Amino acid sequence: MPTDTENRELISLPTAELLRLAPFAGDFFSSIGLELPAEEISTADYFASLDAELLEDLGLERQTLAERFTAFMELLENLKSGIDSAHIESITIRGGHDKSGRAEEFDLTVKPGEVICIVGPTGSGKSRFLADIEWMAQGDTPTGRNILINGAAPDPSQRFSIEHKLVAQLSQNMNFVMDLTVEEFITMHAESRMVDDISSVTAAIIKLANDLAGEKFTPQTPVTALSGGQSRALMIADTSCLSTSPIVLIDEIENAGIDRKRAVHTLVDKRKIVLMATHDPILALMGDRRLVFKNGGIATIIDTSQEERANLVRFEEMDAMLGAVRNALRNGELIGKLG
Amino acid sequence: MKLITIAGPPSSGKTAVTIKAIAALQREGVHVGVVKFDSLSTQDQTVYEKQGVAVMSGLSGNLCPDHFFVSNVSDCLSWGAEKGFDLLVIESAGLCNRCAPHIQGVLAVCVIDNLSGVDTPKKIGPMLKMSDVVVITKGDIVSQAEREVFSYRVRQVNANATIINVNGLTGQGGHELGKLLLNAPETPDLEGRLLRFSMPAALCSYCLGQRKIGSDFQMGNVKKMDFK
Numbered sequence: 432m433p434t435d436t437e438n439r440e441l442i443s444l445p446t447a448e449l450l451r452l453a454p455f456a457g458d459f460f461s462s463i464g465l466e467l468p469a470e471e472i473s474t475a476d477y478f479a480s481l482d483a484e485l486l487e488d489l490g491l492e493r494q495t496l497a498e499r500f501t502a503f504m505e506l507l508e509n510l511k512s513g514i515d516s517a518h519i520e521s522i523t524i525r526g527g528h529d530k531s532g533r534a535e536e537f538d539l540t541v542k543p544g545e546v547i548c549i550v551g552p553t554g555s556g557k558s559r560f561l562a563d564i565e566w567m568a569q570g571d572t573p574t575g576r577n578i579l580i581n582g583a584a585p586d587p588s589q590r591f592s593i594e595h596k597l598v599a600q601l602s603q604n605m606n607f608v609m610d611l612t613v614e615e616f617i618t619m620h621a622e623s624r625m626v627d628d629i630s631s632v633t634a635a636i637i638k639l640a641n642d643l644a645g646e647k648f649t650p651q652t653p654v655t656a657l658s659g660g661q662s663r664a665l666m667i668a669d670t671s672c673l674s675t676s677p678i679v680l681i682d683e684i685e686n687a688g689i690d691r692k693r694a695v696h697t698l699v700d701k702r703k704i705v706l707m708a709t710h711d712p713i714l715a716l717m718g719d720r721r722l723v724f725k726n727g728g729i730a731t732i733i734d735t736s737q738e739e740r741a742n743l744v745r746f747e748e749m750d751a752m753l754g755a756v757r758n759a760l761r762n763g764e765l766i767g768k769l770g
Numbered sequence: 771m772k773l774i775t776i777a778g779p780p781s782s783g784k785t786a787v788t789i790k791a792i793a794a795l796q797r798e799g800v801h802v803g804v805v806k807f808d809s810l811s812t813q814d815q816t817v818y819e820k821q822g823v824a825v826m827s828g829l830s831g832n833l834c835p836d837h838f839f840v841s842n843v844s845d846c847l848s849w850g851a852e853k854g855f856d857l858l859v860i861e862s863a864g865l866c867n868r869c870a871p872h873i874q875g876v877l878a879v880c881v882i883d884n885l886s887g888v889d890t891p892k893k894i895g896p897m898l899k900m901s902d903v904v905v906i907t908k909g910d911i912v913s914q915a916e917r918e919v920f921s922y923r924v925r926q927v928n929a930n931a932t933i934i935n936v937n938g939l940t941g942q943g944g945h946e947l948g949k950l951l952l953n954a955p956e957t958p959d960l961e962g963r964l965l966r967f968s969m970p971a972a973l974c975s976y977c978l979g980q981r982k983i984g985s986d987f988q989m990g991n992v993k994k995m996d997f998k
C-alpha cells in the first residue's frame with residue numbers, strides 16, 4: 432500500500448500508470464471539476480499546464496493542487512485500510528454524572544456482536560448518551576462521560592474523521608433522496624468505500640435485503656419505489672456489509688414490515704455492536720443488556736435473564752398472530768373469532 | 771474576540787446549526803453575537819433574537835451580498851468588540867457557489883445539507899473547498915448510505931477540513947460544533963487581511979444596471995460560451 436512518500440511520487444507518474452496503481456485516483460480530477468489528464472502526462476505536469484483562467488473559474492489555486500492531490504490519495508489509503516482492518520475489539524463507556532451531578536458508577540464495555548437496548552422516558556438522556564459515543568466524549572460533554580476504544584482514549588484526530596466514525600444510524604423517518612435503482616445505489620456506496628469486487632458485494636447486499644424484507648424487490652427497482660420495510664431491509668443489509676462503523680444504532684424497527692429478529696441477527700453476524708432505543712418487547716429481550724436511563728444518567732444496567740428471555744417465545748407467538756391478522760386485513764379477509 | 775465566518779447555500783441550515791452551537795456555548799457562559807448578511811430580506815434576525823442572541827443584519831440590496839460583506843466586515847468586528855462578545859459569528863447569504871466570504875486566519879465554516887444531493891460538493895467552489903470546518907445537516911431525512919457517500923464526496927473536495935454532522939432540528943452535534951467554534955483564533959482586527967480566494971470578477975455593463983440584452987449593450991468584463 433502506498434505510503435506518504437510514495438504518494439508524493441504518484442504525482443510524477445504518467446496518468447495511465449497512476450490509474451493502474453490507484454484506479455480511484457481518477458475521481459480526484461472530476462471531484463474538483465478538472466478533466467482527466469492525457470495518459471502520458473504526469474499529474475504534476477498537468478497541474479503546471481492548466482490555464483490560469485480555468486483555475487480562477489473553478490475557484491482553485493495552482494499552488495494548492497499538489498497538496499490537494501496528496502491529501503486525496505491519503506484519504507483513499509485510509510479508507511482502504513479502514514475496511515481491511517476493523518480493529519475495534521471493545522468500546523468502553525466510563526460513567527459520568529446525571530443532570531443533578533450524581534455520579535454514574537459504572538464502566539460499560541461493549542464488544543462486537545453484542546446487542547444493547549436503551550430504555551427510559553423522553554428527556555432521560557438517551558440521545559445524549561448516543562451522542563457521547565458518536566463524538567467519543569472525553570469528559571467534555573454535559574454528562575462528563577469518557578469513551579475508550581480498545582481500552583484506551585482514542586487519538587484526537589479520530590474524533591472527527593469520517594473513516595473512524597463509530598456510529599452508523601438506521602432511523603425510522605429515513606428517505607432516499609436519490610433517483611437511482613437499488614443496484615446503482617448500492618454500487619455508488621460501494622465505490623465510495625473503495626470495495627474491490629463491487630458487483631458481487633452489491634449482489635450479496637441485494638440478496639440479503641430480500642431475505643429480510645417481506646415483499647421482494649429487484650436490483651432494477653428504483654430506491655424511491657421501495658416500501659418502508661424494503662428500505663429498512665436494504666439499509667440493514669447495506670450497513671452490515673459496507674459501513675465501517677462498528678456500532679449500528681437502530682431507533683424503532685417496530686412494525687416495519689421486516690423480520691426484526693433476522694435483521695438484528697444479520698448485524699450481529701457481521702460483528703456489529705447493535706444499540707437499540709426500543710420499548711418493543713421482542714427486541715428488548717433480544718438484547719444482552721438494557722441500559723435504563725433516568726434524569727440524564729444510566730440508573731441501572733439489567734442483564735437479560737433466562738427467565739425474561741423465556742417469555743420471548745410467548746411474545747413471538749403473539750407477534751405472529753398479530754402479523755397474521757395484519758395479512759388477513761391486507762388481503763381483504765374477515766377476522767374470525769380468536770381461538 | 772474570536773471571529774467565525776459561516777457560509778453555505780440558501781436554506782442549508784446555517785442559522786439552525788449556529789443556534790444549536792450557540793445554545794451550548796451560552797450554557798458554558800460564552801458571550802456570542804451574530805451578524806447576518808443577506809440580499810433582500812432576512813428572517814434570521816428574529817430567529818436569533820428569539821434565542822436571546824444579539825444580532826445585526828446587513829442587507830446588500832442590489833449589490834452582490836458577498837462583496838457587500840467584505841466592505842463591511844471590519845465594521846462588524848468593531849461592533850462585536852464594542853458589545854464585548856467572546857465570539858462573533860458572521861452568517862453569509864451564500865447565494866452563489868463560486869463565492870466565499872472566508873478570510874485567511876479566521877475560522878471558516880461551510881454548512882451544506884444532505885438533501886442537496888451527492889453531486890453538490892463538487893459544484894461548490896472555495897466556500898466549501900477552502901473551509902476549515904464542514905457542517906453537514908439534515909442527516910435525519912436521508913439514509914445512512916447517502917450520509918456516508920455525501921461525507922465521502924465532501925472529503926474528496928476538501929480533504930483537510932473537519933467534517934461534522936449536525937442536526938439543525940434536534941441539535942445533535944450542536945455541542946460538538948460549539949467546541950470547534952471555540953477553537954477559532956483571536957481576531958483583533960482585519961485591516962490588511964486577505965480573503966482566502968478572490969471574489970468572482972464582475973464588472974460588466976449589467977453590474978452597472980444595464981437591462982437591455984444584445985452585444986451592443988455588453989461592455990467590460992464579458993465572457994462568451996463556447997458552442998463548438
Ligand SMILES: Nc1nc2c(ncn2[C@@H]2O[C@H](COP(=O)(O)OP(=O)(O)OP(=O)(O)O)[C@@H](O)[C@H]2O)c(=O)[nH]1
Pocket residue numbers: 778779780781782783784785786787814863864907908909910911936937938939
Ligand atoms: N430535517 C432537518 N431540517 C433542518 C435541519 N437543519 C435545518 N433544517 C431546516 O431547514 C430550514 C432552513 O434552515 P435555516 O437554518 O434557516 O437555513 P439557512 O442556511 O440559515 O438559510 P438562509 O440563511 O435563509 O440561507 C429550516 O426550516 C430548518 O428548520 C436538519 O438537520 N434536519
Ligand SMILES: Nc1ncnc2c1ncn2[C@@H]1O[C@H](COP(=O)(O)OP(=O)(O)O)[C@@H](O)[C@H]1O
Pocket residue numbers: 528529530531551552553554555556557558559560573574724726727728
Ligand atoms: N447527564 C446530563 N447532564 C446534563 N444534561 C444532560 C445530561 N444528560 C442529558 N442531558 C440533557 O438533557 C436533555 C434531554 O436529553 P436527551 O438525551 O435528548 O433525552 P432523550 O433522548 O432520552 O429524550 C438534552 O438537552 C441533554 O443534553
Ligand SMILES: [Mg+2]
Pocket residue numbers: 554557558
Ligand atoms: Mg431522544
Ligand SMILES: [Mg+2]
Pocket residue numbers: 784785786814861
Ligand atoms: Mg440563515
